[in-house]
Amino acid sequence: MSERLSQQFELGYTYTRSTGPIVGRFLTELRQRRIVGTRGDDGRVYVPPMEFDPVTASALDEFVEVADCGEVVSWCWVSEPRDSHPFDTPFAWALVKLDGADVPMVHAVCAGRDEMRTGMRVQACWAEETRGYITDIVCFEPEAQGKGP
Protein backbone atom coordinates (compact mmCIF):
# COMPACT_ATOMS: atom_id res chain seq x y z
CA MET A 1 0.00 0.00 0.00
CA SER A 2 1.64 3.19 -1.15
CA GLU A 3 -1.20 5.52 -0.27
CA ARG A 4 -3.79 5.91 2.44
CA LEU A 5 -6.94 7.60 1.19
CA SER A 6 -9.00 9.27 3.88
CA GLN A 7 -11.70 11.88 3.72
CA GLN A 8 -14.07 13.66 6.06
CA PHE A 9 -17.68 13.95 5.11
CA GLU A 10 -20.94 14.86 6.71
CA LEU A 11 -24.26 13.16 6.28
CA GLY A 12 -27.13 15.50 7.09
CA TYR A 13 -30.73 14.54 7.64
CA THR A 14 -32.57 17.86 7.38
CA TYR A 15 -35.73 16.80 9.16
CA THR A 16 -38.67 19.07 9.84
CA ARG A 17 -40.84 17.66 12.58
CA SER A 18 -44.56 18.36 12.82
CA THR A 19 -45.32 19.37 16.37
CA GLY A 20 -49.03 18.69 16.61
CA PRO A 21 -51.31 21.00 18.63
CA ILE A 22 -49.97 20.17 22.12
CA VAL A 23 -46.21 20.40 21.59
CA GLY A 24 -46.87 23.26 19.15
CA ARG A 25 -48.62 25.18 21.92
CA PHE A 26 -45.74 24.45 24.33
CA LEU A 27 -43.22 25.84 21.83
CA THR A 28 -45.42 28.81 20.94
CA GLU A 29 -45.60 29.69 24.64
CA LEU A 30 -41.83 29.21 25.02
CA ARG A 31 -41.35 31.83 22.34
CA GLN A 32 -43.26 34.19 24.69
CA ARG A 33 -40.97 33.10 27.55
CA ARG A 34 -43.75 31.15 29.22
CA ILE A 35 -43.77 27.48 30.18
CA VAL A 36 -46.99 25.49 29.97
CA GLY A 37 -47.96 21.92 30.69
CA THR A 38 -51.11 19.89 30.38
CA ARG A 39 -53.28 18.67 33.26
CA GLY A 40 -53.86 14.95 33.42
CA ASP A 41 -57.12 13.28 34.37
CA ASP A 42 -55.87 12.88 37.96
CA GLY A 43 -55.05 16.60 38.17
CA ARG A 44 -51.29 16.20 37.80
CA VAL A 45 -49.53 18.78 35.62
CA TYR A 46 -47.15 17.44 32.99
CA VAL A 47 -44.33 19.64 31.72
CA PRO A 48 -43.50 19.43 28.86
CA PRO A 49 -47.16 18.81 28.08
CA MET A 50 -48.32 15.30 27.32
CA GLU A 51 -50.75 14.76 24.47
CA PHE A 52 -52.45 11.84 26.14
CA ASP A 53 -52.95 10.89 29.76
CA PRO A 54 -50.34 8.27 30.68
CA VAL A 55 -52.88 6.32 32.76
CA THR A 56 -56.25 6.70 31.03
CA ALA A 57 -54.90 7.46 27.50
CA SER A 58 -57.53 10.16 27.04
CA ALA A 59 -56.55 13.21 25.01
CA LEU A 60 -55.38 16.11 27.17
CA ASP A 61 -56.14 19.69 26.26
CA GLU A 62 -56.17 21.72 29.50
CA PHE A 63 -53.06 23.87 29.50
CA VAL A 64 -51.55 25.12 32.76
CA GLU A 65 -48.85 27.76 33.02
CA VAL A 66 -46.06 26.93 35.44
CA ALA A 67 -43.15 28.95 36.82
CA ASP A 68 -39.81 29.26 35.07
CA CYS A 69 -38.07 28.25 38.28
CA GLY A 70 -38.04 25.06 40.25
CA GLU A 71 -36.04 22.33 41.93
CA VAL A 72 -33.38 19.94 40.69
CA VAL A 73 -34.70 16.41 41.28
CA SER A 74 -31.72 14.58 39.78
CA TRP A 75 -28.65 15.50 37.77
CA CYS A 76 -25.59 14.26 35.96
CA TRP A 77 -22.37 16.25 35.56
CA VAL A 78 -20.91 16.50 32.06
CA SER A 79 -17.22 17.09 32.64
CA GLU A 80 -16.15 16.81 29.01
CA PRO A 81 -18.83 18.26 26.69
CA ARG A 82 -18.96 17.00 23.13
CA ASP A 83 -19.63 18.96 19.95
CA SER A 84 -23.33 18.18 20.06
CA HIS A 85 -23.75 19.44 23.62
CA PRO A 86 -25.21 22.91 24.15
CA PHE A 87 -22.11 24.23 25.94
CA ASP A 88 -18.39 23.76 25.51
CA THR A 89 -17.72 24.12 29.21
CA PRO A 90 -18.75 21.56 31.88
CA PHE A 91 -22.43 21.64 32.83
CA ALA A 92 -25.11 19.33 34.24
CA TRP A 93 -28.02 17.55 32.64
CA ALA A 94 -30.77 17.73 35.20
CA LEU A 95 -34.37 16.80 35.88
CA VAL A 96 -35.96 20.08 36.94
CA LYS A 97 -39.38 20.09 38.59
CA LEU A 98 -40.81 23.51 37.88
CA ASP A 99 -43.02 25.19 40.46
CA GLY A 100 -46.58 24.23 39.55
CA ALA A 101 -45.58 21.05 37.73
CA ASP A 102 -45.90 17.54 39.11
CA VAL A 103 -43.21 15.91 36.98
CA PRO A 104 -39.67 17.07 36.20
CA MET A 105 -38.31 17.84 32.75
CA VAL A 106 -34.82 17.44 31.36
CA HIS A 107 -32.72 20.51 30.74
CA ALA A 108 -29.19 21.78 31.21
CA VAL A 109 -28.03 23.48 34.38
CA CYS A 110 -25.12 25.89 34.20
CA ALA A 111 -23.55 26.03 37.61
CA GLY A 112 -20.27 25.26 39.26
CA ARG A 113 -19.56 21.63 39.98
CA ASP A 114 -19.54 22.44 43.69
CA GLU A 115 -22.91 24.19 43.51
CA MET A 116 -24.72 21.19 42.07
CA ARG A 117 -26.87 19.27 44.49
CA THR A 118 -30.21 17.51 44.46
CA GLY A 119 -32.90 19.83 45.75
CA MET A 120 -31.15 23.01 44.62
CA ARG A 121 -33.33 25.84 43.35
CA VAL A 122 -32.82 26.89 39.73
CA GLN A 123 -34.17 29.59 37.46
CA ALA A 124 -34.58 29.54 33.67
CA CYS A 125 -32.14 31.68 31.70
CA TRP A 126 -34.01 32.80 28.58
CA ALA A 127 -32.44 33.40 25.19
CA GLU A 128 -32.31 37.01 24.05
CA GLU A 129 -34.13 36.00 20.90
CA THR A 130 -36.73 33.26 21.27
CA ARG A 131 -37.74 31.10 18.28
CA GLY A 132 -40.12 28.50 19.61
CA TYR A 133 -37.52 25.84 20.41
CA ILE A 134 -36.63 24.19 23.71
CA THR A 135 -33.34 26.11 23.43
CA ASP A 136 -35.34 29.31 24.05
CA ILE A 137 -34.42 28.31 27.58
CA VAL A 138 -30.64 28.52 27.28
CA CYS A 139 -30.20 26.68 30.56
CA PHE A 140 -31.20 26.79 34.20
CA GLU A 141 -29.00 28.64 36.66
CA PRO A 142 -28.90 28.61 40.45
CA GLU A 143 -31.63 30.89 41.75
CA ALA A 144 -30.34 34.22 43.01
CA GLN A 145 -30.01 34.24 46.78
CA GLY A 146 -32.93 35.75 48.61
CA LYS A 147 -35.17 35.26 45.60
CA GLY A 148 -36.36 31.81 46.60
CA PRO A 149 -39.85 30.97 47.80
Add this chain to the structure above:
Amino acid sequence: MSEDAGEHITAIETPVYLKYNFTAGQATTRFLQQVRQGKLVGQRRPECDCGNVYVPARGSCAACGLPTTEEVELGDKATVQSFTIVWIPIPNNPIQPPYIVANLVPDGANISFIHLMSECDNDSVHIGQRVEAVWKPEEEWDYAMDNIRYFRPLDEPDVPIEMIGKVPLAGWEGEA
Protein backbone atom coordinates in the same frame (compact mmCIF):
# COMPACT_ATOMS: atom_id res chain seq x y z
CA MET B 1 -52.32 33.27 28.23
CA SER B 2 -51.23 33.37 24.61
CA GLU B 3 -52.89 36.60 23.50
CA ASP B 4 -49.62 37.87 21.99
CA ALA B 5 -48.24 34.50 20.92
CA GLY B 6 -48.05 35.32 17.22
CA GLU B 7 -48.32 32.52 14.73
CA HIS B 8 -48.92 29.11 16.27
CA ILE B 9 -45.93 26.82 15.82
CA THR B 10 -46.77 23.71 13.83
CA ALA B 11 -43.32 22.41 12.88
CA ILE B 12 -39.71 22.67 13.98
CA GLU B 13 -36.46 21.93 12.22
CA THR B 14 -34.67 19.01 13.83
CA PRO B 15 -31.69 18.19 11.63
CA VAL B 16 -29.26 15.40 12.41
CA TYR B 17 -25.70 15.69 11.16
CA LEU B 18 -23.41 12.68 11.17
CA LYS B 19 -19.72 13.51 10.75
CA TYR B 20 -17.64 10.72 9.31
CA ASN B 21 -13.98 10.24 8.66
CA PHE B 22 -13.91 7.65 5.90
CA THR B 23 -10.70 5.76 5.27
CA ALA B 24 -10.68 3.61 2.17
CA GLY B 25 -9.38 0.11 2.72
CA GLN B 26 -6.83 -1.49 0.42
CA ALA B 27 -9.35 -2.67 -2.17
CA THR B 28 -11.22 0.62 -2.35
CA THR B 29 -7.94 2.55 -2.46
CA ARG B 30 -6.80 0.50 -5.46
CA PHE B 31 -10.16 1.10 -7.13
CA LEU B 32 -10.00 4.86 -6.53
CA GLN B 33 -6.41 5.08 -7.76
CA GLN B 34 -7.55 3.56 -11.05
CA VAL B 35 -10.63 5.78 -11.23
CA ARG B 36 -8.26 8.72 -10.94
CA GLN B 37 -6.55 7.37 -14.08
CA GLY B 38 -9.89 7.24 -15.88
CA LYS B 39 -10.34 3.48 -15.56
CA LEU B 40 -13.05 1.35 -13.99
CA VAL B 41 -11.39 -1.69 -12.45
CA GLY B 42 -13.18 -4.55 -10.73
CA GLN B 43 -11.70 -7.36 -8.67
CA ARG B 44 -12.22 -11.10 -8.37
CA ARG B 45 -10.76 -14.17 -6.76
CA PRO B 46 -9.66 -16.27 -9.75
CA GLU B 47 -9.82 -19.56 -7.83
CA CYS B 48 -13.45 -19.07 -6.77
CA ASP B 49 -16.11 -21.07 -8.59
CA CYS B 50 -18.44 -18.09 -8.70
CA GLY B 51 -15.99 -16.11 -10.83
CA ASN B 52 -17.78 -12.91 -9.82
CA VAL B 53 -16.16 -9.59 -10.65
CA TYR B 54 -16.98 -6.92 -8.07
CA VAL B 55 -16.98 -3.18 -8.67
CA PRO B 56 -16.23 -1.21 -6.63
CA ALA B 57 -14.53 -4.11 -4.88
CA ARG B 58 -14.57 -4.26 -1.09
CA GLY B 59 -11.64 -6.66 -0.94
CA SER B 60 -13.26 -10.03 -0.53
CA CYS B 61 -15.39 -12.36 -2.61
CA ALA B 62 -18.99 -12.42 -1.37
CA ALA B 63 -19.29 -16.11 -2.31
CA CYS B 64 -16.24 -17.52 -0.49
CA GLY B 65 -15.11 -14.63 1.72
CA LEU B 66 -11.51 -14.79 0.51
CA PRO B 67 -9.49 -11.84 -0.83
CA THR B 68 -10.12 -10.68 -4.39
CA THR B 69 -6.55 -10.70 -5.63
CA GLU B 70 -7.04 -10.17 -9.35
CA GLU B 71 -7.88 -6.88 -10.98
CA VAL B 72 -10.10 -6.81 -14.03
CA GLU B 73 -10.28 -3.69 -16.14
CA LEU B 74 -13.82 -2.94 -17.22
CA GLY B 75 -15.15 -0.98 -20.16
CA ASP B 76 -17.19 2.20 -20.22
CA LYS B 77 -20.32 0.36 -21.30
CA ALA B 78 -22.89 -0.88 -18.83
CA THR B 79 -26.44 -2.22 -18.52
CA VAL B 80 -29.33 -0.76 -16.51
CA GLN B 81 -30.24 -3.26 -13.79
CA SER B 82 -32.75 -0.97 -12.08
CA PHE B 83 -33.39 2.74 -11.79
CA THR B 84 -35.50 5.39 -10.11
CA ILE B 85 -36.62 8.84 -11.14
CA VAL B 86 -35.84 11.37 -8.40
CA TRP B 87 -38.44 14.14 -8.15
CA ILE B 88 -37.59 15.51 -4.71
CA PRO B 89 -34.90 18.20 -4.52
CA ILE B 90 -32.14 17.35 -2.05
CA PRO B 91 -30.60 20.29 -0.16
CA ASN B 92 -27.19 21.31 -1.51
CA ASN B 93 -27.50 18.92 -4.45
CA PRO B 94 -26.86 20.91 -7.65
CA ILE B 95 -28.73 18.40 -9.84
CA GLN B 96 -32.22 19.58 -10.70
CA PRO B 97 -35.01 16.99 -10.52
CA PRO B 98 -36.39 15.05 -12.21
CA TYR B 99 -33.29 12.97 -12.81
CA ILE B 100 -32.41 9.29 -13.01
CA VAL B 101 -30.39 7.32 -10.50
CA ALA B 102 -29.63 3.81 -11.74
CA ASN B 103 -28.00 0.57 -10.68
CA LEU B 104 -25.61 -0.13 -13.54
CA VAL B 105 -23.60 -3.28 -14.24
CA PRO B 106 -20.47 -2.53 -16.28
CA ASP B 107 -19.58 -5.01 -19.01
CA GLY B 108 -17.26 -7.63 -17.52
CA ALA B 109 -18.60 -7.15 -13.98
CA ASN B 110 -21.28 -9.08 -12.11
CA ILE B 111 -22.61 -6.56 -9.64
CA SER B 112 -23.95 -3.07 -10.06
CA PHE B 113 -22.98 0.31 -8.72
CA ILE B 114 -25.14 3.41 -8.47
CA HIS B 115 -24.71 6.33 -10.83
CA LEU B 116 -26.61 9.01 -12.71
CA MET B 117 -28.13 8.79 -16.16
CA SER B 118 -28.51 11.78 -18.44
CA GLU B 119 -28.88 12.73 -22.12
CA CYS B 120 -31.92 10.47 -22.02
CA ASP B 121 -35.68 10.68 -22.11
CA ASN B 122 -36.57 9.85 -18.51
CA ASP B 123 -39.82 8.19 -19.54
CA SER B 124 -38.10 5.74 -21.87
CA VAL B 125 -35.34 4.58 -19.52
CA HIS B 126 -35.80 0.86 -18.87
CA ILE B 127 -34.24 -2.21 -17.33
CA GLY B 128 -31.79 -3.88 -19.71
CA GLN B 129 -30.99 -0.62 -21.48
CA ARG B 130 -27.41 -0.21 -22.70
CA VAL B 131 -25.50 2.88 -21.53
CA GLU B 132 -21.98 4.30 -21.61
CA ALA B 133 -19.96 6.48 -19.25
CA VAL B 134 -19.41 10.16 -19.99
CA TRP B 135 -16.19 11.16 -18.23
CA LYS B 136 -15.17 14.61 -17.05
CA PRO B 137 -12.17 16.21 -18.77
CA GLU B 138 -8.96 14.47 -17.64
CA GLU B 139 -7.64 17.52 -15.79
CA GLU B 140 -10.63 17.30 -13.38
CA TRP B 141 -10.10 13.67 -12.43
CA ASP B 142 -9.84 12.94 -8.72
CA TYR B 143 -10.29 9.93 -6.41
CA ALA B 144 -14.03 9.96 -7.02
CA MET B 145 -16.78 8.22 -8.94
CA ASP B 146 -18.04 11.57 -10.17
CA ASN B 147 -15.06 11.57 -12.53
CA ILE B 148 -17.86 10.01 -14.55
CA ARG B 149 -20.44 12.75 -14.99
CA TYR B 150 -23.20 10.35 -15.88
CA PHE B 151 -24.11 7.47 -18.19
CA ARG B 152 -25.98 8.06 -21.44
CA PRO B 153 -28.02 5.62 -23.54
CA LEU B 154 -26.37 3.60 -26.30
CA ASP B 155 -28.09 2.62 -29.50
CA GLU B 156 -27.71 -1.11 -28.81
CA PRO B 157 -30.24 -3.91 -28.31
CA ASP B 158 -31.50 -4.39 -24.75
CA VAL B 159 -30.01 -7.08 -22.54
CA PRO B 160 -32.64 -9.67 -21.47
CA ILE B 161 -33.28 -9.57 -17.73
CA GLU B 162 -31.74 -13.00 -17.12
CA MET B 163 -28.50 -11.85 -18.78
CA ILE B 164 -28.07 -8.61 -16.80
CA GLY B 165 -24.91 -8.98 -14.73
CA LYS B 166 -23.49 -11.60 -17.12
CA VAL B 167 -22.45 -9.43 -20.05
CA PRO B 168 -18.77 -10.03 -20.90
CA LEU B 169 -16.19 -7.29 -21.27
CA ALA B 170 -16.41 -7.71 -25.03
CA GLY B 171 -19.92 -6.29 -24.82
CA TRP B 172 -23.40 -7.29 -25.74
CA GLU B 173 -23.98 -8.59 -29.24
CA GLY B 174 -27.74 -8.56 -29.00
CA GLU B 175 -28.06 -12.33 -29.09
CA ALA B 176 -30.10 -13.91 -26.37
